[in-house]
Amino acid sequence: MILAKYSTLLITTLLGIGLGGGFSLARAQERTPSVCPPPVLSRLVRHRVSAGETLESIARAYNLIPATLMGLNPVLRSGKAPVGTEILVPPFNGIRVELGSNQSWREVAKQYGVRPDALYEVNGCQSAPKVVFIPGVNWSPVASPGQSPSTQFTRILAGYPLPMQPSQSAILLSYGWGVQPTTGEVGFHSGVDLAAPVGTQVLAVGDGTVAFAGNQGAYGQLIVINHREGLQTRYAQLGSIQVKVGQVVKQGQVIGTTGTSGRPSLTQPHLHFEVRSRSSLGWVAENPETYLLQNIPRPNQATR
Template sequence: MTFTYRLLLLCSLVGTVGLTATPMNSKSAHAAASCPTPALSRFQRHQVNRGETLESIAQRYNLRPSTLINMNPSVRNGSVTVGSELQIPPYNGFVVEVPSGQTWRQVAEKYEVRADALFEINGCQQDLRVVFVPGGNVSPSRPITASPPAADSQPISFTGYPLQSAATVSLPYGWQINPTTGEVFFHSGVDLLAPVGSAVQAIAPGTIVFANDQGTYGQLIIINHSGNLQSRYAHLGEIKVSIGQKVNQGDLLGTVGRTGEPTGSQPHLHFEMRSSSGLGWVAEDPKGFLKQ
């Protein structure tokens, strides 16, 4: 099978799989509800107008020209035709067909990207038939992990803890087995056991950017910190802050609750740390940020 034919096949699969809703079974619905919309479902179509070039279209969508060439075999010579349609991916990267039986971690290792980022950018789906691999260099034969943007300011020192006392971790960060469904999934934070009504506090100074209900997260608070870092506090019972409010380390944010769809039956705070990158807010291991 020639490269051009395989590329056309993959692009047609994007049109079939990516631009329509992907059905989920009940087991995958919980994980996917907490994840972004799959990259393959976020492809756009752009009709080439008079005066546009491949470079100008790529610049409009904040992509590299090579990304568009990779996704559109008709422009492999570097020129575009007025009136033709281009498929526009949400990020620099490429679409690959995954051999049967491969796992997310195997695909991530092959293309040298973070497994959790690859999992989330594809909507936490279990179907690995066709996936979008993010990368700065969009050649499948030479993939490169997308690098995070420069920090907007110097990182602050994280010396706080989201609860008033040290708590037992009921579910750690990383790849886990859901105790209810038996499904393997990526846990993007840590679950800290605490009684319902326990005070939840900010671990560092920052600005409240979200304070509302958010699907499986339940009542959720998100704080943006300097240094392109973000902390998240989920399954809250009450929210005591509002969007735009400045908070300091130790300030009361809300209380532990049971809202959303917690993993596990014991009441807990689901806490996450994320860093800003070209792929959005990517989950980090909270262990290095929590000071008991």
């Protein structure tokens, strides 16, 4: 699925890469004769800030989000772009991460929910890099995208979005970078797709207030719920919506039913579920599995 416009601009301006869109390794390989493209960090463009330019205008010019530029350039983290400053610009959204002395790039891939082969390729197929570029991860001044949520946060989102027990469900498509079933290309998936027959009740995973309820492009019929401590959950590709904007909901309350609206990433019936956290840069996608989906089984790739 490709990230669509959202009426309150919570999705389009600062979230980066959405459901199934983003950087395509296949397209990148079409532009270079080598099997592995040069490392992303060797392809940074130097940009000198001119009078009248802003952080937002520079990001737009390079088809990036401001968070990407702020992560690579500390001078921009005040939100301003000083005239005359030379900044580094990557070819696509992501963050720069230095590896620890005993840390491998495979461990970094696992920490950030990125497919190891995707991380390996975008970093030039280096066997032992000291610094890597993590595609599709939004830099945040609040917390590391790979950081595990606190117990306080997991209490806020203590439910499950489907009426069956987690052990009776399955993750058909995980969060993060990987091969997208509908395109065969490597792309970023900003949530998880949970197996569920069409018409299955969808439940709020925590107490909160409905921030959006309606049709939203690739998301299809979408419900967005804001929770305490800057957490947000999203329930997409629904068949029906049973709440309205501004309504206060309780954990376990039925908010809609599963369906096939929008542009699903899979042909199998499922619920697309997301967890996001709020920062000064917008709503940043988090891995739902670190909050409430740790022990859900996954079918073999062939069943997708």
